Amino acid sequence: MKLLEVRNLKTYFDTREGVVRAVDDVSFSLEKGEAIGLVGESGCGKTTTALSVLQLLPKEGRIAGGEILLNGEDFAAKSEEELRKHRWRDVSIVFQGAMNALNPVMKVSRQIAEALLLHEELTEEEARRRVLALFDLVEISSSLVDCYPHEFSGGMRQRAMIAMALACGPKLIVGDEPTTALDVMVQAQILALLGKLRREFGMAMILITHDLSIVGANCDQVAVMYGGKVAEIGPVGKVLRNPCHPYTQRLLKAFPDIRGEREMVQSIPGFPPNLVTPPPGCRFSPRCDAVREICFSREPAMRCVEPGHEAACHFAEERS
């Protein structure tokens, strides 16, 4: 049985301007210990997808359809009370480490201990010992254990958040742009740490990012998202070497390759689609440079280009 199976997930937001279809029929799956990267531009639905797993949506958000099977149980159908028991224990989150991902007026150790005390029967002392052990694991000096978040550097804050995420031994960890605010050296350290811990504890990971280069080195699978839908999905090597969706191809071209020839970095012209009234047909059609008549009227289904590798384009096979 797979660890996580997301089937035809639809997450909508009820706003004053209408219903925003932030996630519109998204499917993917993860085995135990596997890592998938969710890539796409801002607003494409990657964070919303991840938040939907534990139903951590804001007031206006709701799951409008589909299933989220965690070890066979459908989490989309669970009540808030049941979900609370599973949160952090089965799935935890690491946010972008900018200042306010940790509560600024609470000591870091206290925030980590809170997670522990919520899900396990521990005394304050035992909790503290566990916190110190976690600090060790993520290589933060134990002298910082009674400090406040603003006293940590950016990289250390990220480590602290990873420590907190690991506290209850989750099977799946979601990283929402965990390295975006960090400089490149620290970024590499954090990703290395995440990889090591994952292997040690057999954790699966959903890595959300807009940076394709990270995905290549740290994930097994990659799902390229656009306009609330999955544009292309498959093993990371296959997708990166053989991109079949025009969007994926443009994305790759937008990232310069240090080894390749010298060529101009090309950005993708146009704007992201309106998710209240999305364009009929393929959502990428207004910006696609290989667009044809049928793209404007009919939504493309997922077509298999190679085993395990699919793309949502009418002409996916042609580009393979």
Place this chain on the structure above:
Amino acid sequence: MENAKKLALHRKRKQFVEALFRSKMSLVGLAILVFFVLLAFVGPLLYDYDHQEYGAGEMLEPPSKAFLLGTDDLGRDVLGELIHGAKTSLIVGVLATLISMVIGTVVGISSGYFGGRIDAFLMRVTDAFLVLPWLPLMLVLAALLGSSLWNIVVVIGVTSWAGTARLARAQTLSVKERQFVERARSIGAGHVYIMRKKILPNVFPLIFSNTVLVSAVAILSETTLSFLGMGDVLRPSWGMMLHYAFEAGAVSVGAYWFFVPPGVCIILLVLGFAFLGHSFDEILNPALRRR
């Protein structure tokens, strides 16, 4: 060149007025204000009332057909006093606000424009005025000057400018660095010229909405000062009505018709200014859109 600028300004003004009529809050505020302006200036023409006529009716009589809102402690028509007293609150509020706006703008712009020691000094003074308890200060000034309407106007104007000054200074600081100021300086324009022609037009919109809000506070201040006995005995005013109601014991007799209507009018008038001021703020400063 001048024509293009005029056209742009005209368009901005049109946009502003349109936005004003679209916002529910500003419409309510405008309606209230229009009502009270009419009441204050047209009302007296339609409804006769003599402030000096004591004993037109019995003292503290409840509402009746003769006197729709009853009589006060001197037998005067409460409704008449209410209508004729509206003028006082409006005039004092607006005049005092004008004074405070002028002082505040001058201080704020000078402070922001010149910077350095002048800025530090003016800001300390402004801070002091912000911190000072306004009512005791007003009372001391009013006591020294004597109780008359004009003195109240001056007292309120001279004590309420600090908030406007802060605002003007902040806006001046952001405008000061812009290109057209540099350009003007490079062609040798004098300080006053720059402050008047370049900085003031940019500061003005923000000050304007702030001014409407200050008016609301000014009206409340006038009412309070009058209630405490610093008002003008010779003119009808809502504040003085409440002063007499309290002093004459209308409260313990339960003569609600005497003290409730003026209070309600004050609340409505202040709300009118507050609504209008807030909607100005929202329109002119989109960052403040309500959540």
Place this chain on the structure above:
Amino acid sequence: MNSEYLLRKIFHSAITLFIVLIINYFLFRIMPGDPVSMIMRNPNANPSMLAQVKSLYGFDKPQLVQFAVYLRELVKGNFGMSFFYRQPVIDVIGSRLFATLVLAFAAEIVAIFLGILLGKIAAVRRGEPVDAAILGFSLVTYAMPTFWLGIVFIAFFCVHLGLFPTVGMYTSGVTFAGFADKAVDLAKHLFLPAVTLAVVIVGGYSMIMRSSLLDVLSEDYITTARAKGLSRRDVINRHAVPNARLPIITIIAINLGFMIAGALQVETVFSWPGIGRLMYEALKARDYPLLQGIFLIVSFCVILANFAADIMYGYLDPRIRY
């Protein structure tokens, strides 16, 4: 705490105090006419008082010396002589200070408690009728003259319903059996004035709390707290509110001006024997030394309170503490 922060705050407070002193000093002298004849206008003044005032203010000496004399006397605690009471101003004020402190303290506690509560409800139920009602309440209380509310309360609760006494701090002419009885009597007299005064500030507090909480609720650490499995209530009370209520601390001090204006009116209307009512009486009697003394002392208290609030904020917000 950060010593640079502390020093800066002390410096600012000192300068503000100095400016207040200068304003106070000049108030009396900038007025048209000889200050001496102004005092003479007061029917209560007599020649010995006049001589005292002359020597006190040193009217025959140069301005700078006069100012120095003024400062020296202030430091000695000599705020002048009250015309009406024929006592040193400082004594008159001192005897009434307690009543105002009791009133202000009670009102502030009610206002903070209610303000945080209402703000929290309004934020958590944003967009619902409750939110609009709380907003409406804040608006109306802002537009309402404090004394008017007091008058209406008296008319309704005291005269019409007879629930509370109208006048004073204690029932006069009564000896109390014990402390408990005295406390109950005080409470009965304190209730309406304190509530009236609280209404003045509660609106502001709840609006600040509401917007502060809405800001906080959109932060990442709130989502993290939810993700950890905390109940909605615990998320709000343990993570959101402790962050959201920090701005209220600063506001308490800034609002002090309103509190004082409100206390003045409430004490006048309810005949509460505090400094506010004292100022009203001094006004009626044109007792200038008393007026000035009250103004000075009240200003000093406000400056002190602002300073204390700055310190407390620096202590509560760990970002400044370290």
